[in-house]
Amino acid sequence: MSSHAPGTPARTYPPRPEAVYFYGTCLVDTFVPEAGMDAIALLEREGIRVIFPDNQTCCGQPAFTSGFPDEARQVVESQLGLFPGDYPIVVPSGSCGGMIRWHWEKVVGNDPALKARAAAIAARTFEFAEFLLHVVGFSRKDEGPATTVTLHTSCSARREMGTHLVGRELLARLGNVTLAHHDHESECCGFGGTFSLKHPDVSTAMVSDKVAALKATGASQLVTADCGCMLNITQRAAREDQDAGRSKPSLPGEHLATFLLRRTGGKQA
Amino acid sequence: MSTQAPNTTGQPIAFVSAQALRARMHDAVNDPHLRQSFRGAMDFLMAKRAAQFPDEGELDSLRSLSESIRQYSLSKLPDLLEQLEANLIRNGVHVHWAETPDEANAIMLGIARRHQAKLVVKGKSMVSEEIEFNHAMEAAGVGALESDMGEYIVQLAGEKPSHIIMPAIHQTKQQIAKLFAEHIPGVDYTDNVDALIQIGRRVLREKFEIADIGLSGVNFAVAETGTLCLVENEGNGRMCTTVPKVHIAITGIEKVVEKLEHVAPLFSILTRSATGQAVSTYFNMISGPRRGGDRDGPEEVHLVLLDNGRSQAYADEQLRKTLQCIRCGACMNHCPVYTRIGGHAYGTTYPGPIGKIVSPHMMGLEQTHLLPTASSLCGACGEVCPVKIPIPELLIRLRGEAQSAPHANPAMVGQGAGYDAKVSLLWKLWARLYARPATYRAFTWLATRFRFLTPKQQSGWTAARTPLKPAPRRLRDMVKDRR
Numbered sequence: 151m152s153s154h155a156p157g158t159p160a161r162t163y164p165p166r167p168e169a170v171y172f173y174g175t176c177l178v179d180t181f182v183p184e185a186g187m188d189a190i191a192l193l194e195r196e197g198i199r200v201i202f203p204d205n206q207t208c209c210g211q212p213a214f215t216s217g218f219p220d221e222a223r224q225v226v227e228s229q230l231g232l233f234p235g236d237y238p239i240v241v242p243s244g245s246c247g248g249m250i251r252w253h254w255e256k257v258v259g260n261d262p263a264l265k266a267r268a269a270a271i272a273a274r275t276f277e278f279a280e281f282l283l284h285v286v287g288f289s290r291k292d293e294g295p296a297t298t299v300t301l302h303t304s305c306s307a308r309r310e311m312g313t314h315l316v317g318r319e320l321l322a323r324l325g326n327v328t329l330a331h332h333d334h335e336s337e338c339c340g341f342g343g344t345f346s347l348k349h350p351d352v353s354t355a356m357v358s359d360k361v362a363a364l365k366a367t368g369a370s371q372l373v374t375a376d377c378g379c380m381l382n383i384t385q386r387a388a389r390e391d392q393d394a395g396r397s398k399p400s401l402p403g404e405h406l407a408t409f410l411l412r413r414t415g416g417k418q419a
Numbered sequence: 420m421s422t423q424a425p426n427t428t429g430q431p432i433a434f435v436s437a438q439a440l441r442a443r444m445h446d447a448v449n450d451p452h453l454r455q456s457f458r459g460a461m462d463f464l465m466a467k468r469a470a471q472f473p474d475e476g477e478l479d480s481l482r483s484l485s486e487s488i489r490q491y492s493l494s495k496l497p498d499l500l501e502q503l504e505a506n507l508i509r510n511g512v513h514v515h516w517a518e519t520p521d522e523a524n525a526i527m528l529g530i531a532r533r534h535q536a537k538l539v540v541k542g543k544s545m546v547s548e549e550i551e552f553n554h555a556m557e558a559a560g561v562g563a564l565e566s567d568m569g570e571y572i573v574q575l576a577g578e579k580p581s582h583i584i585m586p587a588i589h590q591t592k593q594q595i596a597k598l599f600a601e602h603i604p605g606v607d608y609t610d611n612v613d614a615l616i617q618i619g620r621r622v623l624r625e626k627f628e629i630a631d632i633g634l635s636g637v638n639f640a641v642a643e644t645g646t647l648c649l650v651e652n653e654g655n656g657r658m659c660t661t662v663p664k665v666h667i668a669i670t671g672i673e674k675v676v677e678k679l680e681h682v683a684p685l686f687s688i689l690t691r692s693a694t695g696q697a698v699s700t701y702f703n704m705i706s707g708p709r710r711g712g713d714r715d716g717p718e719e720v721h722l723v724l725l726d727n728g729r730s731q732a733y734a735d736e737q738l739r740k741t742l743q744c745i746r747c748g749a750c751m752n753h754c755p756v757y758t759r760i761g762g763h764a765y766g767t768t769y770p771g772p773i774g775k776i777v778s779p780h781m782m783g784l785e786q787t788h789l790l791p792t793a794s795s796l797c798g799a800c801g802e803v804c805p806v807k808i809p810i811p812e813l814l815i816r817l818r819g820e821a822q823s824a825p826h827a828n829p830a831m832v833g834q835g836a837g838y839d840a841k842v843s844l845l846w847k848l849w850a851r852l853y854a855r856p857a858t859y860r861a862f863t864w865l866a867t868r869f870r871f872l873t874p875k876q877q878s879g880w881t882a883a884r885t886p887l888k889p890a891p892r893r894l895r896d897m898v899k900d901r902r
Binding site: 174176178179180181182183184186187190202204205206207208210212213214215216217218219220221222224225227228305306308309310336337338340341342343344345346347348349350351352353354355356357358359381382385386388389392 | 441444445448449454755756759760791792793794795796797798799801802815816817818819820821822823843846847849850851853854855856859860863866867878879880882883884885886887888889890892893894895896897898901
């Protein structure tokens with residue numbers, strides 16, 4: 151994962167398109183489908199047609215970061231034909247977005263045709279939150295009661311997609327929502343895909359610190375634009391609740407899309 | 420420069436078995452004292468560094484400049500090393516080449532023997548740690564005394580450095596007070612930091628006077644002028660390189676730059692990245708032994724250039740980036756893993772992110788194949804690296820080198836050392852599943868419809884979290900049914 155270089159020119163965003171491709175990611179597809187549905191609802195409410203290519207599976211990141219580039223390549227090659235039109239591709243995850251944007255071209259090997267296709271896809275791939283802010287220009291009336299939330303930005307959103315300020319800006323557009331910043335905000339939550347399975351000791355130490363920092367804000371809930379981090383953090387918090395015999399979740403979490411839709415009167419998935 | 424593989428069959432420098440690494444990491448994260456002291460120290464260092472770079476644009480241009488200087492130097496490395504050697508010889512410096520730690524130690528022991536040396540006083544040098552110089556000298560009956568305060572403390576404690584810039588960062592002042600009282604004759608327990616520093620300085624001052632040889636590292640070796648640059652804060656580096664009659668400098672072959680003007684930007688970004696200092700207290704430029712009329716300086720100067728696996732990294736275009744490192748330690752200061760386990764848990768001379776990418780070349784992947792996996796790939800290291808080493812990308816590459824089936828002509832010694840037929844098969848199956856949309860759809864359909872069968876024990880995940888459970892319906896089902 152090459153880090154997003156701060157200081158590189160800000161990305162140029164296209165005008166609002168008639169339609170987008172929605173790349174839901176394997177995690178959202180199977181574990182947090184409501185996040186995907188709510189992201190789609192937010193886009194459709196703005197009059198954007200959402201195309202969901204049915205042959206989408208996974209961006210290949212698990213194999214790629216685990217050191218199995220051939221396996222990653224097979225999966226990536228199966229995904230290259232999903233986006234025949236030149237509409238933008240919207241991904242509700244900084245880490246899958248980062249994979250498509252920076253690594254697909256490398257993963258596909260030396261075939262110039264495949265490389266060109268991967269590069270063309272990368273150029274029109276956007277993380278959902280940045281798309282909503284910079285392309286859609288999200289601005290809806292906050293209809294929810296006053297609340298304080300805390301935000302976790304994934305390392306990929308921060309360092310690969312350069313979108314760490316996007317979440318803040320979207321939340322700032324909700325009149326009744328206060329954002330409480332947490333200690334060591336830019337630090338990783340300890341998920342790291344297979345890292346959390348391979349090194350549970352260190353991963354647990356990291357996520358426990360993250361949970362403690364988020365809870366210390368006193369916020370009523372967590373908002374994040376990455377479901378990997380969200381599951382890691384909220385299920386660690388749930389386990390702490392379980393171990394302490396608490397029945398009410400001490401740190402509930404929502405994908406940013408779900409939160410934004412709920413606050414602005416959209417119909418939930 | 421040799422292109423042969425490093426000697427990993429000889430005496431191991433440190434042994435990092437997978438089991439031992441896991442056990443050390445486990446112990447470290449469960450040591451609240453260690454956790455607290457590293458967290459505090461790293462927070463302090465991160466804040467100091469951040470204060471040095473208020474302007475993100477300036478930082479990025481300085482990083483780009485430093486990266487290009489290092490890449491340019493490496494692109495000409497064989498020529499620059501020859502040029503460096505020629506100019507050093509012209510300046511009266513003896514130049515030695517060592518392929519392995521054993522060779523480097525033998526060279527330096529030879530020098531010590533020729534001078535009938537009893538004591539070598541050392542400035543801070545990570546390369547001397549890499550070759551376990553102190554042990555080699557002591558085994559041959561020559562004393563080796565660390566004179567950098569942190570290194571001195573670590574030596575008294577019989578430990579290795581836990582950080583490349585702040586070797587004793589894991590020690591509290593109370594622990595240091597106890598060490599001093601136990602090991603230094605006539606010293607009573609005091610945990611007053613100023614008093615401790617004065618005690619240390621007094622002891623070391625006496626040793627500088629009687630030492631036969633001074634040893635130092637090198638931060639930058641300038642090929643065009645034959646100059647060895649040494650960055651330090653305590654003045655002990657200057658003492659080591661000027662007081663004893665003989666000065667031996669040791670460095671890795673990658674530390675050479677072509678021109679003197681290449682040093683200034685690297686020096687500036689080094690001290691700002693490392694300790695958050697605009698400039699270090701001392702910057703020494705050593706161009707040879709004492710000349711007629713000089714009032715001080717050594718009579719004899721040696722430079723030992725060590726390979727120890729660096730030419731293996733050099734031979735591969737991607738892995739070569741490892742050698743851009745200027746050893747500032749910013750990657751460890753910003754690493755969430757290092758912050759939680761400290762330096763010793765790694766079991767290597769160089770800990771932290773840089774240790775994970777450089778140690779496999781020095782020690783082979785047999786011993787180090789698990790190190791690159793101990794990262795969440797968060798990218799903090801790559802983000803702060805002053806010479807833009809793409810550390811996460813290199814970690815991924817090393818994971819691949821370690822886990823792929825052993826093959827002919829590997830890029831690295833120990834390639835395939837982490838190969839596990841079962842794991843490889845699992846990834847093959849994973850690829851079959853995810854590269855065939857119809858199969859994937861069938862699998863996820865089953866996983867959601869039969870979600871009640873999801874195992875409750877999910878390897879490392881459920882060690883600390885509630886189990887993952889597929890949703891009742893997939894996103895694709897919900898998309899089809901919308902409206």
